[in-house]
Structure formats: C-alpha cells, structure tokens
Amino acid sequence: MRRFRWFALVLVLALVAAACGRSGSSSSGTNSTTSTSGADTTAKSPNFGDLQDVCQPGKPSGSPTQGVTPTEIRVATFADPGFAGRPGLNQELFDTADVFAAWCNDRGGINGRKIVVDKKDSALTNTKARMTEACAQDFTMVGGGSVFDQDGVETRLKCLLPDIAGYVVSTQARGADLLVQPLPNSIKSLGVGAMNYMATKFAQDKDHLGVLTGDISTTKIVADQDAEAAKAAGWKIVYNDQYPAAGVTDWTPYAQGIKSAGVKGLIWVGEPENLAALMKSLKNISYKLDFVRTDANHYDQKLISIAGDALSDRNVFVQSSFYPLEKANKSNATGQYLDAFKQYKPDGKSNTYLGLQAWSAWLLFAKAAKACGNDLTRTCMFDNAKKVTSWTGGGLHATTDPGAGTSSDCYALEQATPGGFKLVTDNKPNDGIFNCTPKNVYTLKGDYGKGVTLQDVGQNISNMK
C-alpha cells in the first residue's frame, strides 16, 4: 500500500493549494484586524498630545472610494516579519498599527468609520505580490514599510495608492510620488545638526574625521551623503572604510585602522551591535576617539548592554528627532503612546523609534482623513496630508515638514553612556529639547538616484479618486 502514501500527500497539497483563490475571500498573507476594545477604565480622551480630537464618532454614509464603506476604512500596513531569515523583522510596525487602530476605534474611529488594518507581510521578497493585493482592496497605506520597498513602488503608483509611510528606504521609494513621510527621509537634503555641534565642541578634530559603514547599498548611500556634507562643512576625511555587513569576526583590524589613520571623530552608519563591538576593540587597543556620530537607529539598549564600560571615555552621540523614550511621563505624548500599548497590546514592541515614527504616520493619516468629513477620498486625504507643513506628531518628535518632504531643521542629541542614554543639553536647544535652525539642513549636490514618479509608470494624479 506504499503507493497510496503519495496519494495522501498529493491530496493534502491539493487541499492546501486551494486556499489561494481568486474567488476565495481569505487572500494569503493577510490578516485583518478589527477593533478589539480592551477593558479600559480610564476616560477616553480623543486627544493625543497636543492634537485635538484625533478620533471621534460620527454618522458616516456611502462608499466614496475603494476601501471606504459606511462603517470602515481598510488600510494597508507593510512590514517583513515573515522573512524566514529573521522572523519578526520590524514587527513593531504591525504592533503599532494594531494599537493605533484599537485606540482610535475605541474613540469612535475616523468620523465614525472604524479603521481596519490589512497587515501586508512582504517577507522581504514578496513586496510586489502584497502590493498588488493592497491595490485591490485598500484605501491607502499607513505606517508601514518594506526592506525592499523598491519592488513595490511602481505597482503602488500604477494603482494610485497613497502612502503615509512608516519608513522608506530605497531611493526609488524615498523620492516617489504619492508619498507623505511624517519624518521625511529626503534624497535631496540631510540633517547635519549633530555635525555642527561636533564642529564647535571638537574644533581641534576638523582634520581627523573618519567614516565607517557596512558594505550594503542602503548604508553606503547614507555614508556617502554624510561624507559629502562633512567635506562641505570643512571636515577633512582621513579614513573612509566599509565593513562587511555579513559579519565581522574581529573588530580589532578596524580599530587599528582608525588608530593608524589618526582618526579623532567618526561618522558611523550601521547597526548598534557592530558599533558596540568596535567600541570594545578600541578600548582593548587603548585608543580614544573624541566623538562618534550615529543615527537614530542606535538609540537601542543593545548598544549599552554590549559595549558597557567601553563607552565611558568614548563619546558616542546619537542624532535623533524624537522626544526620548526615557523622558516619557503621564503628561506628554510619548507617555500616552506607551500607555496605549500597555492598554491594547501589552506584549507589543513599543520601545523603538520605528514604532514612534509609525505612530506619527497614523496620527498624520487620522488628521488628514478626518478633515475630509464624510466624503473620504484618496485625493482629499492625500491633499490634506500634503498640506501639513509643520508637524510634531502631537509632541512625539521635533517639528518636521511632511508637506515639502525636506529634512527637519531640528535635532536632539543623546549620548550613550555605560549607565544608559543621556540627553545632551549644551547644544543650545531653542525648541523644547531640540535645536532648530536652517543651518541644520544641508542640501545635497551629489547624484544619489531618483524616485519613481507617476509619469514613469504612465499614470496621472487626475485619475486618483
């Protein structure tokens, strides 16, 4: 009867295969989440931070466009937790979507329409397939991002799906049309506030700057831009190297390279674990750097826990636009964000800047959609979002300009110390904890690629509904 074993297998395969149906309503890889109102005892304020009436009830009617019904708004959120190489990648984007939808629906939704999140797990290689699904069912994209977002951007523009992005990474997607970013990651300008700070504080290091980054295109572009801006500001780069992002067994060679080149200040573009390892190697060969400048993704407890006392006499600065999580309390927006997680998804991933950024995107979406009233169309929502030129996410972060999509001219600095992150206060803050001046933005001159436009895919904005 051995041969019948294979029938059984074929049959199982066949049954399984049937799930991916054109007419089947449950399309693969999609999870729909509706409001799951937790048992809450606190008063439900519709406000968030300094934003008034973010979500509120109403008497909606009609279906003005795809994804909008009298009772709900279907919204797509992208992330990559299904990537087998690293299960759970950027799960915080899904968690934030769940929490915001629950928080907002608990307060009546967007003018009475409940938010329904279609979680699109692009699992690294399936961005295009998931985007095609989003094109067919959703109103817009909010608060998500895919590591290989260049794979989906043409499909998105062809079906005129707007994106209020959690994050964008490839130049094609960063410069694309129909995109609003709450904290713009522009391909044309760069925030240089932290380097301005270093220039005044460590003026003696001007001729001893180093740049170190991973050998993958996304980090290399950022490092090239940083180097261009630093040169324009009069820094002399004496060391410019790349480390294999695939893994480094021993960081001593890089530490030694930095020492041999006489580097005093370092621009680092990479991941916190690797920076921590480099710091330990620098400590082992007893070499001191005056400063290391890194980006917001290094606001991560891993940096502290791995590097430990190697941070004690090496100044590692993290440039960020966020109000620090360690300063969260009941009365500010950051505290409200953490409370929402506590109430609606206590085991969710909340302690990341990516989550905060996605939350800011959701707030921007809610604000833009609410202003459309009952007649919620993509054109109206997108135009409203584009009109926002001064935005703090209710107080989650520094003032940005989502409408123009240029880099923020505000920054805050966190210093990584063995005891944790400490806010730097001697950078002359003039807007809360942030230092804001047009000098903090550098307009890039080099060619770093360009974004995909509607014209590239043969579409026109006038076709959007």
Added chain:
Amino acid sequence: MDKFLTFTIVGLTVASIYAIFASGLVLTYTTTGIFNFAHGAAGMLFAFVYWQLRFDWGWSAPLALVVVLLVLAPLFGVLLELVIMRGLQNTTEAVKLVVSISLLLFLIGFAQLIWEPGVSRPMSTFFSSSAPIDLGPTTITIHQAITIGVAILVAVGLRLLLTRTRIGIAMRAAVDDRPLSTLNGARPDRTSMLAWAVGTSTAALAGILIAPGLALDAASLSLLIVSAYAAAIFGRLRSLPLTFLGAVVVGLTEGYLSGYLPQNQFLPGLRIASPAIILFIVLLVLPNPRLRGRMTRSREFFPMPTIRGGLSFAVAMVALGIVMATTLSTPDQLTYGKLFSIGIVALSLVPLVGFAGQISLCQLSFAGIGAVVMAHLGASGDPLALLWAVLIAAAVGAVVALPALRLSGIYLALGTAAFAVVLDRWVWNLPKFQVFGWFQVNLFAQGSVDVQPLKAFGTTFDEPDSQIILASVVFALVALLVIFIRRGKLGRRLLAMKDSEAACATLGLNLLGTKLLVFSVSAGIAGLGGALYAMQLTSIQPGNFDLVTSLQVFALSVVGGIGAVGGALFGAFSLFVFLPLLVALQPDLLRWVGLLPGLTGIGLGRNPNGAVHDMREGFLPLLQYPPALYGMVVALVAIYVLRITDVITNWPFVVLMGVAVVAATLVASLLRPKAVEEAAGDVEEVVDVPLEWRGIDRPWTDADVEELDRAIGLEGVSVHGSA
C-alpha cells in the same frame, strides 16, 4: 611594527578558531567519509546553548563550559551518528552532501525556533573585565590569548588521542582501510561514534570562542565558518598538522588583508571573500587526486525516460502553467509563478548532478549571471537577451569547470560553494567598473536593478499570467532537452563517467571535453532560468541568488530525485509553492516551516532514489491502463472548464482535481487486465532493472537466469537444474 604585531595577533586568533573548527571536520571526515556541512551549524547551536546557560540562567563559566563541551555536545554527536550518519553508507557524494546540508538548514531553523532572532544576546568574552596583557608595542586581550592557547591544547590533545590511545589507533586504522581494520577486530561503528562526539565538541568550542565577536545570529554564525573549510582543504581533509598550518595561513591572510588592504570601494568585500578565494586556489594547486579505479556501488537507480513520458510531462507542465495563469489571483501568480523559472535552474542540476555525478552548489550564482545579463542587455525587452544570458552563463560555467576538471566529489562541491561565496560577498556588491575600457559593467548597481519585460512573438510579457505561461513553456522545452540528452550519446557518456572515470579514461573517452561540455550546458540552462526569474521579479538583488537559496534548491531537488526531470520540479515546487503556501495558510507556522526543508533532506538517507520515484510508482497503473488515463484527462478538462466559467471556485476546483486523479488511479489498478500486467513486466525490462536487483525489485524469472549465465560466461552450464 606595532600595526604588524596587532594584525599578527588578530590573524593568529582567527587562525586558532579555524584550526579548532577544521580539526573536528577532518576528524569526522576521515573516520566516516562524510563531509559535515553542518559542522558550523553545530558550533552555532552550542554557542547558543552556552549563552543560555552562562548568561541567561547565570551559571558559572566553568560549569557551563563543562556541561556544553563534555556532556551536551558529545551526546549530540553520538545522536547524529546513530540517527542520521549511519544510514548514509553506500550512497553517492551528492546524497551525503544533501543530508549534511539539510542538517545545516535544520539546525538554523531549530535555533531560530528556540532563540527568537532579532533579540540582543550580549555574550562577553572570557575575562572581559581584566586589562589586556601588555606586550610592549601592542596588547593582547585575555580572550585572544585563551583562544590561541586552546588551539594549541586541541592540537596536542588530538595528537595524543590518535597516537597514544587504543581507540585513536583504531580510528586511524579505519581511515586507512576500513574493511581491513574490521577484519582485524576493530569496531568502526564505535570509532565513528567517538569521532562524531569529539568533532561536535570541537565545533562547540570554536563556536563559543567566536560568538562574542559576532552578534549571536544563527544563519551568519553557521555560514561564516565556511572560512574554516579552506584550512581543512590544506590538509586534504586527512592530515591534522597540515590543517593547522592551513588555518594559520588563512587566518594571517585575513588579518593582514584587513590591515594592509588599501581603502578602496572595490575591496572591502575581498577581505571576507578571501578565505573562499584561498580555498579556490588551494583546490587548484592541490596534487591531483588519483582517479579511483574501484567502482562505488550505490543504491540509487534512475530509469531511462521514455519519449512518450517526456512529451506527456512537457504537455502537463504547460497545462499547469495555463491553469495557474487563469485561476490564480494576481498576487498569488506573483508568489507562486516563480515555480517554473526556479524549476529551470533546478533542471540544470539534472544533467550535471544526476547524469554526470558532478556536484555544483553554485547553480543560483549562474542564474544570477543570467539575471544580470537580462537586466542590462534586455533593457528594451529584446528576446536576444535570453540568448546572451545562456551564452554568458555557459561561458562562466566553463571557466568554473576548469578547476572542476581536476576535482570530484566533495572537493568539487567545496570549490563551487567557494565560487558562490566569492560572488555573494564580493563580486555582486561591486560598484560600476570598466572592462579594459571596452564596456561598462554595473552588476547589481550596488543595490538592485530593474528588469524590463520581454517582448517576443508580438506580445509584451509584462503581466504575471503571461510570464507564467512563457516560463512553463520554456520549462517544458528545457525538460525535453534534458530528456533528449539522457537518451542520446552524450547522456550515455555522462552516465559512464559517473560510474567510473577511470574506466572511461581507459576506454579513450575524453573526460576533459565531456566535463567542460556538461558544466557549460548546465550553467547555460541555469542562466536561462535566472533570466526568466529576473523577468518575473522585475527588480533583482544579490540576495535573490545567494548560496543558502542555492543549497536549498540543490537539496530539495536531490530529495525529489535528481536523476529525473521530475526531481527538479519537486525541488522548485516544495521551495516556491508548498512552503509559502503553508505560511500563507498558517502564519503561526512560520518558524516551524523553517525546519521542513532540512527534515525532508535528512530523510533522504533512507531513500536515496528520491520522492518522485515513489510517486511515479504510485501512478504506474494509470500509465498502463489507457482508458483510465484518458478518462482522467477528460475529467480534468471538464473540471477546468467549470472553474474557468466561474461555476466553481478554487477550493472545489482543487478538491475535484484531486478526486479525479485518485479515482482514475484506483480504477486503473483495479481494472488493469492481466495482460497489461504481464506487459508491465516487459515495460520494466525495457526500463532495465539492474541485474543485481532482479528478484528483489521484481520476481526472478528464467530469462534472468539465462542473462546471468551469459553475463558471467556460463553458457550451457546447468544451473538450478534448469536447462
């Protein structure tokens, strides 16, 4: 001078870890004949276990070390030997390789299941709080000193084990001549078990020493140790002293390269690719292994494909393509449509591995070359780009084959893996460059490149449905080509070469030309598959063509049965249809699904002929009873018409299809008349069951007796009283 000293220390530390690691590898290879690709994964697994005990549960370091190195790791090694490796005797190198590659994939999946990836697991070095030892111009940390010291201890310990202990001498005896040592009363099973226990222990030791420098990550930790293979090859997988020397060469090269390589945008990848490059060079200059005269008998057997069978397979594939293109939704077409293009890459393995017995682990790298050609030369949708993809991939294949001409078996596998690693870590990430000022090469543009849809036969293949149909047609044609090769002169030559290179050489067969040809053909097919894959992806990244995916395609195709075109389909189907489907249906299963490819591969040791062989046997009655077959085809078409007219949805469609196939086969096996059954005997004779299997695979007949007599020259002698 201090710079030189620093890099010498760095190099020696790395060398020590490679040496510890490679010595375990050599030990297991020499005593059991199995090159354990999962050796690095074992090191990774126990680095995680050590982290769990030492840092998560807060055990003291000595206790954790003793438990891991002296209890858990040896136990795991013994278990491996008992459950998996023992079943691998009398199988080909390909099968052995697949089992250990599958074990590697399984262990990565297993570690990810237990220790959730992406979570920080800081692992401090030994005595990290003590100050480094001052050596005057430079310093050495205690961890580095310990690493170097441990390597020396391992070297001395292994030397003592192999020369001063009874079991060690038995191990060496088993290496020299296994049957002879068995005759003398040695027990090879016991020595194998000991070798696995000691080998796993050294892997664990190396893993624990290397992990603090790296982020504790399952996949990178398992594969990074590929570098240590170069050291093992120095010793030709036999000599421990040479292995240690090799480790020092590789380690110091890596150390000095990182110190003295100019800072240049072309070179950072060279540093991590250097062990693979050294591996490649060592394989090239290694003294030529003797052609083995002894024929290795394997349990594998693949029947000759018939023309009718091949044509039916081709038609079925095109039909499947059309069904997929017309019934699946666009997102599902995008997800599952890769079946055929990856299937073509898997098909490229059939002539190379299945027929010629040459192992290549870099087929996806050839596919990557085809994809890059497609992206750059096919910018206007010119179908000639497909031809270029085939030609250029074939040319590169011929270049890679050059070292392969001197290598075989495991050496060839390592050489091709090294080629894939050099591409992954270095070449794919190169920025734009000029070739002798003639033309510009911009491989993946340091990120991703867009691929324009193909324009041919008056249509533009810019939609997933038309792409699936195109890919299925090409897949069918390539399958026919492969069957044609198998049935032709070349196929017989390849099989002869697989059976015995020495015999072929003696008979005057041009081994060189044959190997070169089959490598080029195979690389060309892979290039074609890669080009079509690129067209379906519309934007390609180096990550689409990496070694790990290559290993998966290789492993699952061998599981399917690499000697037949169906095996290739099986490999592509499992990887690009079945597994994604499972995850789509049950997202919670994601982390469990990672275990599946590994598990199926490990099971291969029990059934080296592959799954497709069994499946084919299941359907045999159907092929022998035409009325049932035709009835089934009619029923399938009818069901398809119902689906296409939207009378039924996909669920009933698939269920009905399954019912039709099962019912037809049942009917066929019940109604098959006796005459057909007798004819079936003839069919099997055409298929040609090897002489030694007669009486086992089918009943022994008088005709067989005669044939046996003829074969051994006993004509006319009375046997069993017959004649």
